[in-house]
Amino acid sequence: MTVLPRTAARAGRERTTRAVWLIGLAILLLVLPRLIYPVLALDILAWGLFAVAFDLLFGFSGLLSFGHAAFWGSSAYVTAYLLGQGQSVPVAMLGGTLSALALAVPIAFLSVRSAGIYFSMITLAFAQMLSFLALQWTDVTGGENGLQGFERPGFLGMDFSDSLTRYYFCLAVFAVGFYVAYRTVRSPFGQAQQAVRDNEQRAESIGFNPVRFKFTAFLISAALAGLAGSMYAFGHGVVSLEVVNWRTSGEVVMMTLLGGTTTLFGPVIGAGIVLLLRDVLTTANLPVGIVTGLVFVATVLFFRRGVVGTLQHWMRRR
């Protein structure tokens, strides 16, 4: 009976490591707007949550969605639209998140029955359809011009014209979203979800319905992506067609992979690296697309564990 104590010891150690990671991430995010300008820091929060949401589906369900821009983008549009209509910030963000969730129901229903590469193509196609709709539905989306100059009315004494206030407000929203993702992965649902990912037949044979788990995971992931999209619209004050573009769907994959899939924290780090890199490149007037393309290719070929995944791998070996 030596197995039990050793497992318990390992579980304890893992809990400690996880706590260290969490505290480290929290400190980093708290001081971030002092290190870089607040709008960029806010972008990292929004994209970070987006990538965490994406990884709930990619890493923990094994479903590579190539159309997550649909949820991020639709929520960004709805949030901006509601703010433009004079709604308060929490209402607009909630509206955006719910619209992403509502959009996810039919898309998830049609796509989760297909596996592997088929799933990727179907989600990509739906996102593209949405991007065409956004282009055409100019009354709501502003078409090529996008939406800008919308109000951000103060809430509970907070003045959202100040970018630092916006950042810390969004940090609170981010914490809620991250907690939801964290709880989902650690819950019995999350365990079953990963069992389905690892061996669908086995999971089915012990009574789990794979399609139902994938469907639910898809909805949670899409809603969190929507929450992230509403943060982006609120933080940026501008929403353009870029938010529903296929590149956006690809970018979130890149952030997740670079940071480390199934590590929970990793995608946030990945988002930070990609956005900082892009910022440096744009400032230096270097070709952004070529460098990010190279980073993407190199990550897929040689660095599939990602930054956090590699670190954890090293620490576990020591």
Add this chain to the structure above:
Amino acid sequence: MNTQLLLIQVFNGLVNGAFYALLSLGLAVIFGMLRIVNFMHGALYMLGAFTAFALGQAFGLGFWPSLILAPLIVAGIGMVLERGLLSRLYGLEPSYNLLLTFGLTLLTQDLVKQVMLSQYAVSSAPYTPPPVLSGVVNLGFVVFPKYRLFVIGLSLLICLITWFVIEKTRVGAIIRASTENPGVTRAFGIDVGKWVTGVFGVGVGLAGLAGVLAAPIYSVEPYMGAELIITTFAVVVIGGMGSILGSVITGFAVGVLAAIGAALYPPIANTLVFILMTLVLLVRPSGLFGLPEGAR
């Protein structure tokens, strides 16, 4: 809507369908053999158009030599990428190759953009069809641009040849066998790995050919393949990844249906393909010609 307008739309639909067919045919051939989805297909289509344009600028080569050379160059580039990069990921989840080819797409597009800006100081360039194919043909009941008729005809011919080679020849038999069961095929003494590169080259060569054909219709532009490839993915989902002939028929049929739909109700033009995909997914999740997941 009068009959003449409808006929014109059907022809235009066939032109779009010709591109869908050539691209989804290439995708189907590659998927059949390698079980990967080549996201780069759109970028290689663009590269075909760009190569034709660049050959014209650098060596004064006209449409006809480019129509042969550009697809060969694209096939060569594709084969180098397959050997050098894609083959490293064959043991892993097929998703990783989708991601790899996505990254290569970003890279290719922006490289071409840089080259076009620095070498030719343009962000997009027109490409003129040869004089023989300019002008219109009067078919009696309708007038139609010669070049577009040529595109429909040539792409039909290429699709038929590809289908014939795969279904009726020894080479095709080897390819089909390697697709269906690589292990058993290897046991018969056939080096499956060697065929993979060739098949990949043919698949992307078809994309290059489609690119050259598209150059005179749309202008040569770094992002010309990006949205087309996503629409083609929807076409592939509609047809299912099962059969070569299926992908060709679906390509043309979707092109025509989308064009007619667009004529009846213009706002739907861009989204009709995706609506068709949704309907097919509701009724037949594995596509019109595809086998159910378990049967593969």
